[in-house]
Amino acid sequence: MDRLKGKSALITGGSSGIGLETARQFLAEGARVAITGKNPETLATALSALGGEALVFESDAADVSAQKKLAEQIGEAFGTLDVLFANAGAVELRPIGQWDEAAFDRSMGINFKGPFFLIQELLPYFANPASIVLMGSVNAHIGMPNTSIYGASKAALASLTRTLSAELISRGIRVNAISPGPIRTPLYGKLGIPDAEQKNFAAAVESQVPAKRFGESIEVAKAVVFLASDEAPFTVGSELLMDGGLSL
Template identity: 65%
Template sequence: MDRLKGKRALITGGTSGIGLETARQFLSEGARVAVTGTNPETLEAARKELGPDVVIIKADAADVAGQKAVAEAIKQAFGGLDIVFVNAGVALLKPVEAWDEVGFDRVFDVNVKGPYFLLQALLPILSNPASIVLNTSVNAHIGMPNSSVYAASKAALQSFIRTLSGELIGRGVRLNAVSPGPVATPLYGKLGFTETDLKAVAESIKGQVPAGRFGKPSEIAKAVVFLASDEAAYTVGSEIMIDGGMGTL
């Protein structure tokens, strides 16, 4: 299909998991794609898998000053931008007494502050119309223990889809969000658990999902394609929950 034919897209955190799968689907729908990441190994792997026409940008999602460099790289490569998928994020799960300021700031820098200033940097090159999709989380809607800081950071993004929609719709920029439940991606391997503890945590989380399983990256990517496409031209400030029913409990 060609739902994104001729469109120019940026995916942050596009070298693994949901971001990489979304890059695959964007390409299959005819888009020109740029992805960001920080890990040299996954950057190179993405380059090999996605092909020479994809723009690979090394960038830290938490680096406010670096967001201008990302925007400049996109301007040089594409001239402008039609789609932004703000996907890069970090998940840290700790009880409230275990948090310190450094960890708190890291989560908000990656998940909220960096993305906000990336969107600011991209504004001059966004086309009219343009679509921005934020990757939030079911955690902002449920009272999962140990997720207080992560959930708060994702709730901030969910606020952005409404406030920034109201601010930017006049210039043709739509903001929407996908809010995944547990998805089988490398994210869970970065939580700092031992392999045994990670399996126990995964089983515990899966037990909270009415569908009885983790989601697939492709199931999230398909929703992002819809929101990025002209099929969603009348969809503004909305959130698509893709959580296996987890948020209904």
């Protein structure tokens, strides 16, 4: 279990769900790991779940100025960075008529602007070779009602995967994306859906997935391990859809 032995890794949004499970898998594979989150209590709980083996940084993924500070902290902690998993994100579902500028900026900020400027600030610290994995979504590829801004923000990341791949490959930096479908994470409890309706919502989503189930965080985490490892040196600019066939 040493596929990431000796590598340093930063996982944004690493205090729960896919990010936390990826941190577990990275540690198990021998990496030095730092995670970020906004909530100090959630970060403390995550650190405990990781056996105290990770570094934790409180950081707002949507705040451009915070990305510079985070990059400097990573430089101080690791010297160089081998892996970035830009996982932090937000899902806000609204009909188009109910969006306002503040909500638009909030979603685009955490899902696209934040990761973009974090990569920019980390450029001096990336090792050669290094791997960047962006967290996309199947919603960039399907026309699901009420996901206009969320889908657009993830489509922007899919485009960024390709353009940065061409721009950064000469520096030894590979950029790839993971685009999951519905995954069983705490995220679904944060969508503002009343508790009494969450079971019906989950069943409705599950019925649209050909695999007839939600994915699990560990399935995504293991794919991120592959893209981050030296097993994927020829995987550049790819987007791995992990959606149980939802986008077919």
